[in-house]
Amino acid sequence: MAYVVTESCIRCKYTDCVDVCPVDCFREGPNFLVIDPEECIDCTLCVAECPVEAIYAEDDVPSDQQGFIALNAELSKQWKPIVERKDALPDAEDWAKVKGKLGELLR
Ligand code: SF4
Numbered sequence: 001m002a003y004v005v006t007e008s009c010i011r012c013k014y015t016d017c018v019d020v021c022p023v024d025c026f027r028e029g030p031n032f033l034v035i036d037p038e039e040c041i042d043c044t045l046c047v048a049e050c051p052v053e054a055i056y057a058e059d060d061v062p063s064d065q066q067g068f069i070a071l072n073a074e075l076s077k078q079w080k081p082i083v084e085r086k087d088a089l090p091d092a093e094d095w096a097k098v099k100g101k102l103g104e105l106l107r
């Protein structure tokens, strides 16, 4: 099993999660982060850090977010590691509560 970043992170990217990951398994895209499922050790530390509750254990991903399991696996192969927290995107607060924003994902 691994942990999975889901839709709430899109266009927010607060990156609080990155600092606590003991194995540096977050990968950064233009407006979203993913977790490399091959590196994640299921420590659970990142879950509580995310201000928009975007991170779930694979077994607990909500039914309307299931596609993010494959998306994390796919994009983690393409994106570079992020190991230090940085500022959130400038309009993160405006996007934090928006639902159905998969179309906003930049690769
Ligand atoms: S803390 Fe949450 S919103 Fe921020 S980058 Fe991590 S998963 Fe995305």
Ligand code: SF4
Pocket (backbone or CB within 6 Å): 003, 020, 021, 022, 023, 024, 025, 026, 035, 039, 040, 041, 042, 043, 044, 045, 046, 047
């Ligand atoms: S569960 Fe632990 S190992 Fe996996 S992404 Fe979160 S902090 Fe990293």
